[in-house]
Amino acid sequence: MVQLEGRPVPPTTATPESRRTERATRRRTRLQRLAVHGASLAALLLGWWLVTRTGLVRPLYLPPPADVWDAFVRANTDHPISPGSDRIVRGEQNYYLWEHLLASLQRIAIGVGGGVLLGIPLGLLMGTTWLGVVLEPYLNFLRSLPPLAYIGLLIVWFGIGDTSKIWLLFLAVFPPVAMATISGVRGVREDQLNAVRSLGASRRQALTSVVLPATLPEVLTGIRVATGFAWTTVVAAEIANGIPGIGGLAYLAGEQLRTPLVIASILVIGLAAIALDLGLKHLEKSLVPWRGKA
Amino acid sequence: MVQLEGRPVPPTTATPESRRTERATRRRTRLQRLAVHGASLAALLLGWWLVTRTGLVRPLYLPPPADVWDAFVRANTDHPISPGSDRIVRGEQNYYLWEHLLASLQRIAIGVGGGVLLGIPLGLLMGTTWLGVVLEPYLNFLRSLPPLAYIGLLIVWFGIGDTSKIWLLFLAVFPPVAMATISGVRGVREDQLNAVRSLGASRRQALTSVVLPATLPEVLTGIRVATGFAWTTVVAAEIANGIPGIGGLAYLAGEQLRTPLVIASILVIGLAAIALDLGLKHLEKSLVPWRGKA
């Protein structure tokens, strides 16, 4: 958080006592933070419960928390097909919810990984060479294409297995990463480039030793945004033959008008995304300690 | 383009002759650029034509350019329902293609406009106050939600008209804009904030007179990414009752396996997106002349 006002937090002091109090302060801050999150979450849950309780929204669209919880539990356990029936099925669509999640996570990991691995070098190249002039319209074209419109082609080329889904996620991820990289490159301070060139850096060395690190903050933001995109795309990717897969499950449940399961899947998607993003944010913090300072 | 090597372009000179040559140079550069684009486009079209001509890809998946052109022309004219029939229909689904495009553009304009208008202040607030701590998980949650999974809810709340579609586009746009703003805020140089605070700026003044302009480059990139994202969402938004609408048209055509029309729609979407992005890029250039310099 940027400090607009008030005094900044005092930095580490040398004496052991003050260091101890500092650690205590940090722990207190963390606790406060947790309390704030807990309170806001509780408020939200209460609001949800009230809204459904008072009948403001019909359960077809927003079922009460209890129903969603039931759907969540059912989806994670072996359970009878209907109350009283002795036919026991496993989770939903023969997979537990966490297995669906895992399957999607795998796809996202590969898609995002590929997108980042291509997006950064491509962005660097496009930001620093004439390739940018040639490729920019195509990149813009690509990043505006609705996945629903071209998933058919992907299926023709890559089949209905995981490959086409991963490609779709990849195609969702790599343009924003490339864009962020290009934008970061344009923000690199000219004199930093001049400095490294005067030290004898070749084109490539200037790229890796200055442009890349200087661009890192924006690239990391780009990766975070792109990972968010990947999550939003996972349903589209898993509409066709997407079981196991949390997006496929959400889609099927939606088709069957089983709103509690849809909401449970969405919540799981959202929570997984939050966890993933926390990790990325952490990475950002440790990789770019100089932000705002130089 | 960042200059990694070679000598920079000479700046304006005072003498009228040299100014004239400079203008000539600039015109030449623009012509060169056009030539490059033209050449790459021609190469692409040729490749497309060859691929379809040699039968590498079936017309069902990738029809030859001529078919797509026919579909495009048909979609923009009054034409008989079938050769020889005397029933004349207007464009596709009773609207010309450009009308479909216009309808989608309207939705995108409102959705993106709203997303930007909310995303920037929210990002500023989240980047500078404790609100960020409270809201960040919800923002991350929101930006990971698959539109296909919640469009149902939007329809319930906002009806099946344009409102729910605009909301969907809005919800797609505003998280990346807010994210970019937050990231930009974290990159604001501390001393610039210190400087303005020492000049007597209030919290709010510091926000508008330093944080906002310093964040502008990243925000503008965020807007560009988000607008691209809005385009990818337009089909999902227009699946339900999306006529007129270029995304709705692409979807319906896909359902009927009318690939030439699908491709024509996609091309129109892509070209419109490129044009929009060019505009945004232009805006960026004129709004942030100091990038890379300070």
Add this chain to the structure above:
Amino acid sequence: VESGRSSATNETDAAQASDCPWEADDSITTTARIAWQAIPNADVVVKDLGLLEACMPNAEISWVQAASGGDVVKYYGSGDVDLGLMGSSPATIASSEPVVRDVDLAVVWIHDVIGEAESLVVRDPEVIDLAGLEGGRIGVPFSSTAHYSLLQALAEEGLDPATDVEVINLDPEKMPGAWQGDQIDAAWVWDPVQSQLLEDGGTRILSSADTAEAGRPTFDVGTADRTFVAENPEFMAQWAKAQDHAVGLIQDDPATAAESVAVVLGIDPADAEKQFAGLSYLRAQEQVDYLSRSFPKDLLTTAGFLLDQGGIEAVGTPEQYAEHVDAGPARSAVGG
């Protein structure tokens, strides 16, 4: 750009389109919102010819396009439509727990009984029956009438969809690609994909006509909000009359009807006319018979299937399903 433009390209055409085949009723001032889907049946003919607008010049009618029956149920729930077309599966879901708590519909019309329009097409010419597909992979759009028919056929054959064959969820428009890439061995699907697969060397070994014969028919039905029906009997009568007229047109003058379908679906009239053959259409009298006798039972059997699929929580009583069928409007169109 305003939405909801009619098929007429200009004013004169509009005038031409607005001839009511019987005496128009200016007394009806109902506001009706109708959800339609791109399926070749009388509903789109009514829409294209503007029959409702012509016969009830003072009623306010708006057409809302939906991509699936599930969409239509949601539209009902949000109070956005009064009438709508859906498959028999969503109609059953809408009449069963838990969704029945949120919407209150009645099936008032059978737009079509699905026959060869939805059928099982297999790649391997050697395969001549379902048993031959054992160990193979069958694509079908889940939660659709085709899905229902496929699972019924499998059960009939004694094949367990969980172990003996692999049934995967696949949108029709993605099937040709999967088919060409050797990704599926068979697909239960409708047009235009069905024709495409047949063209690509597939053979039809089963169709919904067969499952219907075996007592598991599938339909596209017209539904209406029950309150709306109760409050607007005259409108419903005119509506049913228009539907009946369009059915007559399909049966007696398929070329004209096909043109309307072609306009709405954006396809070739010849293709549209071919598609009529895969569906059977019922005149008003047949509607009355069917709706009041066997249709509630069909809903019940469908419900049993949906329970297995997890689509509903419990199968309702026969009375409950009968309550959600209303032959009234059809009856008022008989002989009209």
Add this chain to the structure above:
Amino acid sequence: MAEQAPSASRSIAFEGVRHHFSVGGAAVPALGPVDFEIEPGELVTIAGPSGCGKTTLLRLLAGFLAPSEGTVSVAGRRVQGPAAERGVVFQQPTLFPWLSVRRNVELGPRLRGVGSAARHEVADQYLELVGLADVADHRPYELSGGMQQRCQIARVLANEPEIVLMDEPFGALDALTRERLQDELLAIWRATGRTILFITHSVDEAVFLGSRVLVMSPRPGRIVLDERAVFADRGERVPDEEVRALPAYVELREEVRRAIAA
């Protein structure tokens, strides 16, 4: 500029101030302990070896940093953060690239809601003072290093803060410009009675300008010399060369030099 009487309450106090920076988890002492007071209206110059903590001291007073130990107070109240009363000229020019030179200088008055005509006048006055009138419409990154420094000075002075904190403000200026600005600063100081804290690495400048000279020891910086100097207080009629030739001046300069070298 408005004449402001030195308010007796504006005295500055450092009490037992220490500051540590945390570098890679370890605490690096940078300043202190430091104890001193500055009376309103003093022009205090601070000198000391590079890296001794001069900037840190100034940033503590500006409110950019909170001391690890002790308190920094102005007018008896603890410094809680930056404020308009304490204007800061940064060691590295910190201008706003999205504003023209003129609008950078006008920023303080604008934030206070001064009307555009009055703002324009103030800006013109100070741009003239620092010799940037002809580049008023340039952007800061189109200025040379010395010009950026001067722009910063104009910006702070145009805001008329009661306390002016200057971190090597004339560091990048040629001798001539520097002398002119020294004279202008003294004139402003004499006319308005502002409190000025002036960091410099030039011993001569410290002695010539200061009404009081502080010298700091190498890191962690402590005050090792604290002397009144009378040369700044002289009337304007005494020419600079004569001042520099005074035996007392030469002696103080030597004393300061020795203190730094120690």
Add this chain to the structure above:
Amino acid sequence: MAEQAPSASRSIAFEGVRHHFSVGGAAVPALGPVDFEIEPGELVTIAGPSGCGKTTLLRLLAGFLAPSEGTVSVAGRRVQGPAAERGVVFQQPTLFPWLSVRRNVELGPRLRGVGSAARHEVADQYLELVGLADVADHRPYELSGGMQQRCQIARVLANEPEIVLMDEPFGALDALTRERLQDELLAIWRATGRTILFITHSVDEAVFLGSRVLVMSPRPGRIVLDERAVFADRGERVPDEEVRALPAYVELREEVRRAIAA
């Protein structure tokens, strides 16, 4: 550091060089016309009023800017861009915040593929020279202004360029540190025979360090004084104070001062 004989071919030539910046569409003349040559092994100091075009001249030679008119050449070849042969100490410290101080200094050798042990040794040597050995593991933004400037100097010297371009390198240093670094620079120059271009706003520094002193006019900068100075060439045995007391020294200093004031 490796002893490199001055190569006769490394002479620098400015021929009819002018430079204009474009500000808001209008062309602002910043430099020229400028014509001069620098022989290999010279230590040229450049002085001139703030904003006169010193930095512009240096950036043209560094290859960061292309002249609007005329040519800048080194060893007979037009300067086409930055190169390792021309090391640059920037007026505003330009360090890489993602590298530690040590790794900033090691960067040049690392880019040339020097092994890590050798790199380490070179870095140690130059960090010691500029007095930053104890903050080698800090990040640049954790240094004071003067320390950043010294780090930059170490980085350039560690790369052993044949031509060293320095833009007010000692501007933010206290007198003591400055004098020490002046001596070190002279020692390095004498030992290696590098060509050095040294911008300073201190007349004394210009005269004391330069084997040749250039003075530039106000914007657009032209060369108004070009004098050989012998004081840098003196043996190391002559103490600095004595040099400064030489009549020839005092005279040149006055001459330079007058040229700047003109």
